[in-house]
Amino acid sequence: MADVPKYRFGAGDDSSSFQIGKDERFNERRMRENTLSEMRRGSRLSTNASSSELVVNIPKADVYRFGDGKHAQPLFRDLNWTVKEGESWAVIGSGGGGEKTALFNTLLGHYRIAPYPPPPGGLFPFLTLAGLDPYSEISIVSFGHRQQAGGAFYDYSARYGAVHEEDRLTLRQSIKHSVQRAGRTDGSRSFLDLPLIALSNGQTRRARILKAILKKPKLLLLDEPLTGLDIKTRPLLLSTLYSLHVKKEPRVIIGLRGQDALPEWVDHVVYVKGSMVTAGERESVLRMVELGLGGWAGQLKKNKSTANSTPKIGETLIDLKNVKVQYSDRKVLDQLSWQIRQGERWHLVGENGSGKTTLLSLITGDHPQSYTQTRYASQDSSSSDSPHETSSHLQLFSQPRSRLPTTLLRSAVAILSPELFDAFPRRSNMTVWDVIGTGFDGDFVPKGKKSVGSGIGMQVSSSLSREGRGGCEGSMEGQDGWKEEESWRMARVWEVLEALGQEAWKRADTSASTIAAPSSNLTHQFAQTSFPSLPLPQQRIVLLMRALVGRPPLILLDEVWSGMDETMVRVAREYLRGDRLAAGGAGVGPDQAVVVITHWEEEVPWNRDEDAGVFRKFRLSGGKGWVEE
Numbered sequence: 276m277a278d279v280p281k282y283r284f285g286a287g288d289d290s291s292s293f294q295i296g297k298d299e300r301f302n303e304r305r306m307r308e309n310t311l312s313e314m315r316r317g318s319r320l321s322t323n324a325s326s327s328e329l330v331v332n333i334p335k336a337d338v339y340r341f342g343d344g345k346h347a348q349p350l351f352r353d354l355n356w357t358v359k360e361g362e363s364w365a366v367i368g369s370g371g372g373g374e375k376t377a378l379f380n381t382l383l384g385h386y387r388i389a390p391y392p393p394p395p396g397g398l399f400p401f402l403t404l405a406g407l408d409p410y411s412e413i414s415i416v417s418f419g420h421r422q423q424a425g426g427a428f429y430d431y432s433a434r435y436g437a438v439h440e441e442d443r444l445t446l447r448q449s450i451k452h453s454v455q456r457a458g459r460t461d462g463s464r465s466f467l468d469l470p471l472i473a474l475s476n477g478q479t480r481r482a483r484i485l486k487a488i489l490k491k492p493k494l495l496l497l498d499e500p501l502t503g504l505d506i507k508t509r510p511l512l513l514s515t516l517y518s519l520h521v522k523k524e525p526r527v528i529i530g531l532r533g534q535d536a537l538p539e540w541v542d543h544v545v546y547v548k549g550s551m552v553t554a555g556e557r558e559s560v561l562r563m564v565e566l567g568l569g570g571w572a573g574q575l576k577k578n579k580s581t582a583n584s585t586p587k588i589g590e591t592l593i594d595l596k597n598v599k600v601q602y603s604d605r606k607v608l609d610q611l612s613w614q615i616r617q618g619e620r621w622h623l624v625g626e627n628g629s630g631k632t633t634l635l636s637l638i639t640g641d642h643p644q645s646y647t648q649t650r651y652a653s654q655d656s657s658s659s660d661s662p663h664e665t666s667s668h669l670q671l672f673s674q675p676r677s678r679l680p681t682t683l684l685r686s687a688v689a690i691l692s693p694e695l696f697d698a699f700p701r702r703s704n705m706t707v708w709d710v711i712g713t714g715f716d717g718d719f720v721p722k723g724k725k726s727v728g729s730g731i732g733m734q735v736s737s738s739l740s741r742e743g744r745g746g747c748e749g750s751m752e753g754q755d756g757w758k759e760e761e762s763w764r765m766a767r768v769w770e771v772l773e774a775l776g777q778e779a780w781k782r783a784d785t786s787a788s789t790i791a792a793p794s795s796n797l798t799h800q801f802a803q804t805s806f807p808s809l810p811l812p813q814q815r816i817v818l819l820m821r822a823l824v825g826r827p828p829l830i831l832l833d834e835v836w837s838g839m840d841e842t843m844v845r846v847a848r849e850y851l852r853g854d855r856l857a858a859g860g861a862g863v864g865p866d867q868a869v870v871v872i873t874h875w876e877e878e879v880p881w882n883r884d885e886d887a888g889v890f891r892k893f894r895l896s897g898g899k900g901w902v903e904e
């Protein structure tokens with residue numbers, strides 16, 4: 276086990292788990308349990324020239340969970356999907372219920388296909404007819420959440436500090452001999468010799484794809500490979516995937532969200548929404564589903580802001596001056612200065628590994644070096660910089676990090692990031708309500724009688740504007756203060772559930788002008804649903820509700836759109852823009868500040884024209900950071 280690090284990667288509850296250093300492969304055990312006999316039936320029979328040209332063969336079938344009774348609703352009805360050698364396929368999921376993952380899992384043998392694809396080739400004729408074993412010849416790389424044993428929380432901030440001995444395994448060691456020829460990557464830096472735990476989100480994704488390719492599977496399923504990758508890397512990865520696919524080294528099927536641009540070389544599409552699957556040539560499928568793939572431009576125009584609750588620039592919340600973060604001789608942030616004020620909307624940009632997550636971890640106070648940023652000019656006077664350049668500080672709500680208790684900071688700065696998404700506990704008894712309620716105090720387990728926290732972090736935000744907090748201004752001394760706060764909190768949970776939950780998806784999915792009656796059963800049911808049982812896209816939006824529920828002064832959203840479907844993205848953007856505030860609806864208020872990180876310009880809820888004065892871009896590159904005008 277020496278080469279298996281602590282982290283596990285997996286595509287969620289319903290799919291196999293994968294480990295760096297171990298196997299990105301078929302989950303052999305489950306496959307054997309589930310479909311062994313049917314696969315054998317397929318491989319026993321003699322070769323047939325034309326069907327050996329088939330990569331995937333599902334002539335017409337329904338797909339069920341194993342153990343489903345006779346009258347169960349199929350996951351997919353009338354699935355008819357055939358992939359021929361030489362065709363380039365994308366699987367597009369649009370329903371928000373994890374349909375795309377379910378379709379990949381169908382290929383991985385996690386569901387019952389009825390009737391099972393017939394002999395001689397079975398499900399994968401190109402393999403079985405060549406006498407090859409699907410167990411070892413098919414890989415999947417998906418970026419669902421990294422499941423922890425028992426659904427427990429793990430400390431994702433470990434990577435910001437000294438790397439523990441058990442986490443020292445480097446990417447090079449992890450992929451060992453297979454990368455002898457791989458050169459320097461990530462601009463001028465090589466990340467091959469970094470501990471895996473130190474890799475940034477985009478670096479980790481690239482490393483996982485690289486590892487999967489180096490294992491030489493015959494078919495590689497890649498779910499949302501572009502998410503989290505910077506703009507320079509995307510075309511490079513797509514063209515690499517295409518040239519590998521053409522050479523069949525390996526054949527590649529990619530998974531995309533409904534709103535993602537479809538690579539030019541994709542000539543066939545499977546579109547999955549609910550239990551319906553449409554598969555065929557690119558143009559005809561696109562016409563049929565009227566997806567309008569290729570960008571969100573049209574959709575964005577429709578979303579034009581109607582808000583008159585325009586954000587106003589107010590107090591400085593975060594003030595960084597000449598901040599530095601360094602790991603031995605590796606400088607990640609170098610003399611960086613940035614101020615975030617109330618009412619501002621920021622887009623934080625920079626290539627993979629440029630330090631965005633590191634910067635946010637200073638602001639949340641999770642980074643150990645957030646305590647050591649204050650230096651006075653005189654101490655550094657020996658340096659060659661001019662004296663006024665050498666002083667530095669990190670002020671969070673006008674305080675140095677060391678003066679701010681973590682509990683208070685957690686309630687004042689809400690964050691949702693890929694790391695938090697992975698780390699958030701998945702205990703089976705935690706409902707959607709419980710998870711959202713942890714957002715008020717930035718907890719990871721439900722607290723308080725009503726699961727809306729205990730109010731420990733209130734004081735920090737009360738020193739800032741508490742507009743919209745229904746009379747909770749000031750401290751919450753005494754029983755009455757807490758009662759009032761508690762009922763405000765409960766009302767807020769309902770409010771975000773209404774604004775961002777199932778009712779809102781329904782509303783956004785039908786027509787923008789039809790507004791469904793609020794406070795329906797649907798919202799109540801959703802609030803009581805077990806959080807870990809939700810499909811991953813829904814878990815993501817619930818964690819977004821958690822970040823927004825407490826109306827904290829500062830909201831940090833790192834790659835929050837990844838894995839969310841179109842409708843969810845639309846309602847979330849509407850909330851962030853505050854489009855419904857003017858009409859008395861819910862949304863981010865003019866007194867709050869928001870920072871989003873995304874490599875996709877189209878995902879940013881604001882733009883320079885409509886949000887001039889409050890919307891700005893902060894760019895990181897080579898350790899430096901600056902405001903881009």
Ligand SMILES: Nc1ncnc2c1ncn2[C@@H]1O[C@H](COP(=O)(O)OP(=O)(O)OP(=O)(O)O)[C@@H](O)[C@H]1O
Pocket residue numbers: 434435436437438466469472473474475476477478503602605607625626627628629630631632633634
């Ligand atoms: N403990 C560590 N030791 C050495 N280098 C580290 C450590 N932690 C992070 N790094 C490096 O710091 C750099 C910044 O990482 P960070 O996660 O902040 O990048 P990012 O801009 O968020 O990237 P992405 O867009 O991929 O999410 C990376 O090159 C990373 O490898």
